[in-house]
Amino acid sequence: MDYLDIAAARQSCRAYNRLRPVEDEKLGKILEAFRLSPSACNAQPYHLTVVRGEKNQAVAKACMGMGMNRFAADAPVLLVLSEDNYNKTAALGSKVKGNDYRSIDIGIAAAQICAEATSLGLSTCILGWFDDDKLRALLGLDKPVRLVITLGYAADGDKLREKKRKDMDTLVSFIK
């Protein structure tokens, strides 16, 4: 098993099959991949709210400012990733080192969610553009939302695109 195949297959999906739900068993595995995420001092400073059903449209709408993310309304599952408290060790380390470990941890958790979804044949898009106040009111959250991940099966015809990335020489340097 080579994770590189997952990394190559995973892409932002902006066209979902709204008629094909996500199976409970697959969703359970995705949530377990999220739960197993490593985090600074094992603080796990995040919470995931799984939205599927009546509230989807309102949550999707809260991600649609300035004409963006309209496709979110077709995703059968919306995963809302919000902050939670650090533990004492992580809070102290973050303060001493001036490093925002929590945001990094939230990125790691999002990557684990997307990787597991991809390996199960599902598609995702990570949204950073949403109305935090509206989402928190809708979902009863008392801490900031940091990401919303759309989850579902891609619509027919959604093909693998070539990834546009910086060259290796730009992104990586070697010290001997």
Place this chain on the structure above:
Amino acid sequence: MDYLDIAAARQSCRAYNRLRPVEDEKLGKILEAFRLSPSACNAQPYHLTVVRGEKNQAVAKACMGMGMNRFAADAPVLLVLSEDNYNKTAALGSKVKGNDYRSIDIGIAAAQICAEATSLGLSTCILGWFDDDKLRALLGLDKPVRLVITLGYAADGDKLREKKRKDMDTLVSFIK
């Protein structure tokens, strides 16, 4: 291929076999998994410095404040993940939404590095405790270091430990 197997197998490794180097081919695949990471507005706001050889000891030492991370000296490869500039879209979005996309992107990239390493039989530890000034001086970096990832083969006897995580009911809630 189920990513969940990788997520379950990956753990922080704090004991490396210092006599067993990381093969170039495997390192290349890990760097490609890093390069393929998704990021907000595809800004790829990070740079990876691969340290292996003479400078390892000095870099490892810069991660050892207050008695921590001594094992870093035995890791044959140290991956230093630092910030790079946003593109204009990501910079604007981050400012408008007050969301630190770059830190999240750095977390995603770290997760992709560790997942590929795990799938190749290598071990990693993500270090957030280091002397940023020293590292930047040693490596000639003009932007903040956010993470250092140790990479190598685990020492004999390094077994899979049970992961301690919050319960699913604490980490996840469902809205219908």
